Amino acid sequence: MAAGRASMNPDNRIKLRHLHCFLEVARQGSVQRAADALAISQPAVSKTLRELEELLCNRLFERNRQGVVLTEAGTAFLHVAGPSLQALRRGIENLRSDEFKAGELRLGVLSSVETWLMPEIISRLHLHHQGLRISVQNGPAVYLLGLLRSGEVDLVVGRLSDSPHLAGLQFEHLYGDELRFVVAPGHPLQNCSSDLLPGRLADFPMVLPLPGTTIRQHADSLLLQTGARLPIRCLETLSNTLARRYALTAQAVWIAPHDAVREDLAGGLLQALAIPANLAGGSIGVCTNPMMPQSVALQWCLEELRTLATHNMS
Numbered sequence: 001m002a003a004g005r006a007s008m009n010p011d012n013r014i015k016l017r018h019l020h021c022f023l024e025v026a027r028q029g030s031v032q033r034a035a036d037a038l039a040i041s042q043p044a045v046s047k048t049l050r051e052l053e054e055l056l057c058n059r060l061f062e063r064n065r066q067g068v069v070l071t072e073a074g075t076a077f078l079h080v081a082g083p084s085l086q087a088l089r090r091g092i093e094n095l096r097s098d099e100f101k102a103g104e105l106r107l108g109v110l111s112s113v114e115t116w117l118m119p120e121i122i123s124r125l126h127l128h129h130q131g132l133r134i135s136v137q138n139g140p141a142v143y144l145l146g147l148l149r150s151g152e153v154d155l156v157v158g159r160l161s162d163s164p165h166l167a168g169l170q171f172e173h174l175y176g177d178e179l180r181f182v183v184a185p186g187h188p189l190q191n192c193s194s195d196l197l198p199g200r201l202a203d204f205p206m207v208l209p210l211p212g213t214t215i216r217q218h219a220d221s222l223l224l225q226t227g228a229r230l231p232i233r234c235l236e237t238l239s240n241t242l243a244r245r246y247a248l249t250a251q252a253v254w255i256a257p258h259d260a261v262r263e264d265l266a267g268g269l270l271q272a273l274a275i276p277a278n279l280a281g282g283s284i285g286v287c288t289n290p291m292m293p294q295s296v297a298l299q300w301c302l303e304e305l306r307t308l309a310t311h312n313m314s
Contacts, residue, residue: 030067108144110158174309205252
């Protein structure tokens with residue numbers, strides 16, 4: 001009985017020719033124009049539509065003076081048939097081009113590299129491997145390194161060298177990043193002399209990384225070097241978007257990773273203050289899990305990271 005019921009399932013009898021015919025008639029709004037587009041006869045189109053309507057137990061089109069229009073049932077089926085056929089076409093194209101072999105890449109990305117480095121890397125990967133699916137997880141280092149240990153991401157990129165959570169993982173240095181004191185154009189501190197600047201920083205709001213993070217340790221060290229006091233008004237965040245907006249609207253001083261603001265500085269959206277201190281901000285690198293096998297997609301990503309890092313240091 002089970003086999004008999006399966007053979008009567010209308011899904012098993014709906015063919016690609018039914019879907020092609022239905023979609024073309026829906027697109028053309030005419031059986032004759034659909035027949036011309038499909039290079040078959042009008043009776044053949046009409047017969048195919050009747051077969052499909054019988055299988056679905058619903059009328060899909062109504063005739064009018066201009067041709068045919070979808071019924072309510074036809075409109076509902078259109079939302080199913082169109083995406084299904086498109087998905088099948090994409091799958092066939094990927095198989096023919098071997099793009100299905102590219103697989104998936106799962107990235108853990110710290111805020112220090114989400115503005116410049118990783119968009120550049122992802123663009124390069126998609127340029128050379130169009131079928132590669134890339135997903136990105138954001139968050140603090142301790143969270144992302146936990147995902148790396150459990151195999152939920154393939155690698156973590158960012159300022160990691162000083163993290164106390166690297167035990168059992170493999171870290172590779174890419175390049176050194178610096179911190180910048182940046183402000184909106186026209187900020188009162190922009191023309192302040194370098195010897196007076198540290199003493200005036202506390203007069204304005206300041207944007208700092210979250211306490212307990214590696215980049216915050218570098219920012220605190222930098223403030224100690226300059227002798228600057230911590231302002232009463234502080235915004236602590238790892239969100240570059242929020243920090244940028246606050247700096248632009250609240251006369252705030254943002255202690256930012258250079259990678260996060262390099263395009264803003266080049267375009268004049270932000271200006272760097274002339275702070276007389278060593279602005280070293282730690283090592284930007286990539287962390288992998290030696291206990292997990294490296295996929296081809298992961299190897300592609302590592303190659304692109306090393307290439308871009310070499311260019312960045314030159």
